Amino acid sequence: MKGDISLSCRDLERFLGEQEERVHALCGVSLDVEAGSLHAVVGPSGCGKSTLLYILGLLDVPDAGSVEIGSTPIAGLSDEELARRRNQLIGFIFQFHFLMEDFTAHENVMIPMRRLGQMSDEEMADRAADLLNAVALGDKLRRQSRHLSGGEQQRVAIARALANDPQVILADEPTGNLDTDNSHRAFELLENIVREREKALLLVTHNRFIADACDWVHEMKDGRIIASHPHGQRISVS
Amino acid sequence: MTAPFYIALRFATHRKRALLLSLVGVVFGVGIFICTQAQTQGFAQFFINSTIGSNGALTLRSRFQPRHEGLVVPTKNVNALPARRNYFEGIHNVSEIMRVSRQFSNVVACSPVLRGNVSARSGFEMTTVELFGIDPPSHLRTTDLAKQIIDGKFDDFTNNTSAVILGYKLADQLEVGCGDSIQLLSPGGEYWRFMVAAIARSGVGAIDSTRVYAQTRVAQRLLKKPYQASMIIYKLRDPDRAPALATHFETLFQHASESWQEREESTLQLFIMLRLSVAITVSLMILLAGFGIFNVLTMLVLSKIREIAILRSMGYRQVDISAIFLWQGALIATVGSLIGCFLGALLTWVVSKVPIHIRGLLYTNHFLVVWDWRHYFWATVLAGIAVFIASYVPAKRAALLQPVDTLRGSSL
Numbered sequence: 001m002k003g004d005i006s007l008s009c010r011d012l013e014r015f016l017g018e019q020e021e022r023v024h025a026l027c028g029v030s031l032d033v034e035a036g037s038l039h040a041v042v043g044p045s046g047c048g049k050s051t052l053l054y055i056l057g058l059l060d061v062p063d064a065g066s067v068e069i070g071s072t073p074i075a076g077l078s079d080e081e082l083a084r085r086r087n088q089l090i091g092f093i094f095q096f097h098f099l100m101e102d103f104t105a106h107e108n109v110m111i112p113m114r115r116l117g118q119m120s121d122e123e124m125a126d127r128a129a130d131l132l133n134a135v136a137l138g139d140k141l142r143r144q145s146r147h148l149s150g151g152e153q154q155r156v157a158i159a160r161a162l163a164n165d166p167q168v169i170l171a172d173e174p175t176g177n178l179d180t181d182n183s184h185r186a187f188e189l190l191e192n193i194v195r196e197r198e199k200a201l202l203l204v205t206h207n208r209f210i211a212d213a214c215d216w217v218h219e220m221k222d223g224r225i226i227a228s229h230p231h232g233q234r235i236s237v238s
Numbered sequence: 239m240t241a242p243f244y245i246a247l248r249f250a251t252h253r254k255r256a257l258l259l260s261l262v263g264v265v266f267g268v269g270i271f272i273c274t275q276a277q278t279q280g281f282a283q284f285f286i287n288s289t290i291g292s293n294g295a296l297t298l299r300s301r302f303q304p305r306h307e308g309l310v311v312p313t314k315n316v317n318a319l320p321a322r323r324n325y326f327e328g329i330h331n332v333s334e335i336m337r338v339s340r341q342f343s344n345v346v347a348c349s350p351v352l353r354g355n356v357s358a359r360s361g362f363e364m365t366t367v368e369l370f371g372i373d374p375p376s377h378l379r380t381t382d383l384a385k386q387i388i389d390g391k392f393d394d395f396t397n398n399t400s401a402v403i404l405g406y407k408l409a410d411q412l413e414v415g416c417g418d419s420i421q422l423l424s425p426g427g428e429y430w431r432f433m434v435a436a437i438a439r440s441g442v443g444a445i446d447s448t449r450v451y452a453q454t455r456v457a458q459r460l461l462k463k464p465y466q467a468s469m470i471i472y473k474l475r476d477p478d479r480a481p482a483l484a485t486h487f488e489t490l491f492q493h494a495s496e497s498w499q500e501r502e503e504s505t506l507q508l509f510i511m512l513r514l515s516v517a518i519t520v521s522l523m524i525l526l527a528g529f530g531i532f533n534v535l536t537m538l539v540l541s542k543i544r545e546i547a548i549l550r551s552m553g554y555r556q557v558d559i560s561a562i563f564l565w566q567g568a569l570i571a572t573v574g575s576l577i578g579c580f581l582g583a584l585l586t587w588v589v590s591k592v593p594i595h596i597r598g599l600l601y602t603n604h605f606l607v608v609w610d611w612r613h614y615f616w617a618t619v620l621a622g623i624a625v626f627i628a629s630y631v632p633a634k635r636a637a638l639l640q641p642v643d644t645l646r647g648s649s650l
Contacts, residue, residue, distance in 0.1 A: 050646060059551055060642045080555050087553020094645065098548045102252040112552045114241035160552075172645070 005071065006167045006200035007033040007056060012065035014051055014223075025051040026062065027223040033200040035167065038191060040211040041204045043220035049204040050172055052220070056202065057090050057170045058082045070167055087115050091161030091199075093190075095173035098157065099145035105132055105156045106141040112163040131159040135189055151182035158189060162197075169194065171203035175210060183207060242558045245549070246565035249542065256534045260570045261577070263527025264621050268578025271520040271617040273585035278516050279613070280590075280606035282509035285599070286477075288441040290498050291382030292449075294349075294471030295480045297501070298335065298487055299494040300325045325494065328465030335470060335491055344474050344483055349373060349380035350467035352457045357423040358450060360412040367408060368448045369422065371457020380473045383438060383451070390416035390436030399456050401435035407447035409437045422450070424460050441601045505599070521620055528624035531570060535563055535632040539639075546636055547644035556637040563636050567629025574625070575618040582617065 014026040025048045033039050041049045054060040056067060058074060067074045069089050074082070091112075099108050109128035113119055119127065132138055135155040137148075145153060154174065161169055174190065175183035187210050194201045203214070211217050219227040250257050303324035329335065332350045339348050352371035357364060374396045378384050384392050388406060395401045402420065404412070414420055414434050421429040432452065440446055454466060474480055480497035488495040499506065539546075546559055590607040600606075 054642050054645065057551065059645070080557070083550070083553050083555040083558075085553075086551065090553075092551045094548075094551075098544065098551075098645075100248075100545055100548065102248055107248075111241070111245075111549070114244060115553050115558065117241070164553075 004035050005032050005068075006035045007031075007067075007069055007202065009052075009056060009062075009067045010065055012052065012055060012062045012067070014048070014055060014060070014062050016051065025223050026055070026065075029065070029220075029223070029225055031056075031202075031218065031225065033168070033202050035200050036195060036198045037216065038194055038201045038203070038214040039216045039218065040214040041202065041218045041220055041225075042206070042211050047220045048223040049220055051223075053170050053172050053202065053204050056168075057092055058086050087112060088164055089167050091163070091166040091169045093154075093157050093161045093169065093171040093174045093203075095176040099153055099160070101144070101146040104142050104144055105137055105148060105152075105159075108145055108156055109160045109163050112160065116164050128159070128163070131162055132156070134162075134193075135159045151178055151185065154178060154182070154186050155189065158186065158193070162193060162199075165197075167200060169199050169201045171201065173204055173206065175205065175207055183210065187213065240561075241554070242561035243565050246562045246569065249538065249562065250566050250569050253538060256538065257570065260527075260531045260534045261574045263530045264524070264570060264574025264625065265578040265581055267520065267524035267527045267624075268575050268617040268621050269581030269585055270523060271517070271620065272579065272582025272613045273589060274516045274520055275513065275613040275617075276582075276586040276607040276609065277589060277605060278509065278513040279608045279610065281600060281602075282506070282513065283608045284441060284602065284606045285505060285509065286498070286502070288600070289445075289502055290473075290477055291386070292440040292442065292445050293498070293501070294380060295474040295477040295498050296472040296484050296487070297496050298329065298339075298470040298472070298491060299468065299496065300327050301329065301491075301493050302326070327468070328463065329467045329470060329493065330465050332465075332467045332470065335493070338490070339470070339472065339487070342483065344476055344479055346473040346475055347376065347379035348470050348472045349376040350454065351377070351469050351471055352454055352461065352463060352466060353468045354457070354461040354463070356425075356450075356460070358408070358412060358420055359423065359429065360414045360418070360420045363412045365408070365411055366448070367422070367450045369457055369461065370449060370451045371454040371461070372451055373454050377451075380471055382440075386438040386440050387436045388439045390434070392436060395435035395451070395453075398433065398435060399453050400432050401452075402432040403436045403438050403451040404434055405446035405449040406437050406439040407443065408449065409434065411447065422452075422460060425462055430460055439601060443597070443599050443601065446601065524620050524624045527574075527621075528628040530628075531567065531625055532628040532631065535566065535629050536635070538566070539563060539632045539636045542636070543639060543644050546639050547641035550639075550641035551645065559639075560633040560637040563633035564626075564629050567625045567633070570629075571618075571622045571625035575621045578617065578621065579614045582614065 008031065010030045012026045012029040016023045016025045029052055041052065043049055051060065055062050069085060100111065106128050109131055110124045113124040113127065129138065129141055132141055135158055137152060137155055140148060140152065145156060148156065171190070175186050178186060190201060191213065193199060205211055215231050217229045218225045336348050339345050350373060354369050355366055356369050358367040395403050404414070409415065412420060416434055416437060418434050419431050420434060421431050423429055458466060474483065477498060481499055484495040484497040549559060586607050589605045592605050593603060594605055596602045
């Protein structure tokens with residue numbers, strides 16, 4: 001439901017590296033992302049954006065602080081339980097699309113559904129085809145992912161992130177590897193999906209125009225969120 | 239189809255060359271294992287069949303006196319041997335023992351034999367032979383003697399009391415054939431003349447070079463024995479159970495009893511050692527194939543680090559990642575074993591047609607093989623174990639890969 005908190009974190013702390021090389025990657029980060037809203041995290045390289053994204057995506061564990069998805073706390077869950085929640089509740093989109101290159105576009109979108117195991121092969125195939133139609137790739141279902149253009153591959157990645165109808169979409173520079181036209185097209189697609197399907201989107205970006213188009217922009221520096229701006233307020237992005 | 243199995247199938251079929259390399263090792267390992275086992279067991283089985291076919295699966299010999307324990311209890315001495323038995327030569331109650339023996343379900347037939355060593359002479363050739371005085375009808379039911387005749391007729395032996403059957407190597411040595419005569423030297427010092435009615439080949443060198451069959455009554459007179467039989471030989475339904483029956487007969491009849499396993503122990507051990515030695519050598523080949531698979535799967539894991547991270551980000555558990563690589567191992571083991579079994583059968587068939595001239599311990603003109611499903615089973619089990627061990631480590635390594643490390647390396 002719009003306005004409900006889909007993803008939140010409180011006082012996240014994360015240290016990376018060992019001994020002398022130990023870095024305080026996140027220092028007391030707190031954030032709320034509501035359903036149907038787009039949040040951008042911006043900041044210079046190495047400021048902790050990706051670290052935050054991986055912790056919120058349950059791929060990494062914070063040294064302190066808490067994460068809640070749909071008001072369910074995540075702390076202390078087993079690898080199996082974390083994996084199940086990642087599969088059901090979270091969709092990831094990466095900068096380099098990270099498709100399985102031996103698989104077709106259609107098969108790539110079906111991979112998360114296979115893990116979920118709640119649909120028959122026919123149902124999975126139909127749903128994957130619908131999702132690829134939604135990202136305007138209905139005519140390229142059977143094409144090997146490595147034979148698609150960069151923009152098409154990113155759209156397959158978007159379709160794959162939506163495969164299990166997750167509450168939360170986490171995108172790590174989803175347009176970072178695309179030209180301007182494709183960047184805008186991919187972002188518009190994401191924006192429409194988030195608005196229409198009531199998803200919560202948190203994206204990490206260096207793209208000022210994309211950040212400006214989000215409902216909230218969170219500026220990070222040295223592992224902290226130093227400012228959070230609602231839509232329309234001018235920000236400076238490095 | 240589970241998700242890990244589906245992904246494993248796709249990974250495997252998209253890496254055809256690596257898959258082929260892994261398969262080749264398993265296929266040849268399994269194939270050669272089957273072929274070598276078929277050969278070594280083939281020779282052993284031929285020897286067993288021949289010795290049982292000639293000497294029976296079980297033999298009952300001299301009567302022994304039951305051991306008596308005296309009134310004085312001997313002092314405890316670990317080195318003390320049990321008291322020796324007193325044996326009495328020959329079997330006097332042959333009919334009674336045979337009648338009781340036939341009541342046992344495992345006994346197919348039994349036959350009395352009077353055995354003794356005499357000298358045989360023909361022309362200028364002379365040698366020591368083992369005389370088997372037999373009752374032709376019962377001996378035919380108990381042994382394969384009729385099938386072993388390679389020259390002459392068994393009926394000529396049955397119908398003529400002064401006829402003998404010679405082992406083929408002995409006939410060669412004495413330079414006689416069917417219709418010729420030989421002389422056997424009795425313990426009394428006189429030579430008895432016999433006509434060679436037939437020549438037999440059991441396939442076992444030790445039998446074929448010494449054995450002379452004569453009719454019981456003639457043998458009894460020649461050997462000057464007061465009894466009709468020095469042993470009774472048995473044909474059993476299940477020769478593998480001969481040791482248990484031998485023990486039982488020994489208690490029941492108070493006669494020494496010996497199973498074919500005990501009788502041929504030294505030769506059988508030789509065959510077992512040979513089989514084991516070959517099995518170990520070929521198992522090492524399968525192990526080497528396992529190393530090949532280990533390398534292939536390790537390389538595959540390294541080349542799939544990114545895919546593993548993606549799968550983890552999509553909710554695949556560590557156990558799913560392990561399963562993907564274990565399934566690939568299982569695929570290699572299954573397909574490799576199947577093709578290997580086919581290759582093994584083909585090699586076994588080809589080898590069985592290879593001409594070979596053996597005239598020592600055994601007589602054969604071609605490689606002897608045994609078609610036994612257990613060779614295929616054990617080859618498959620061995621390949622399965624080797625491949626599992628080879629895939630376990632890469633699978634475990636893949637499961638423990640931290641997706642964040644891979645993703646961070648690509649997106650910072």
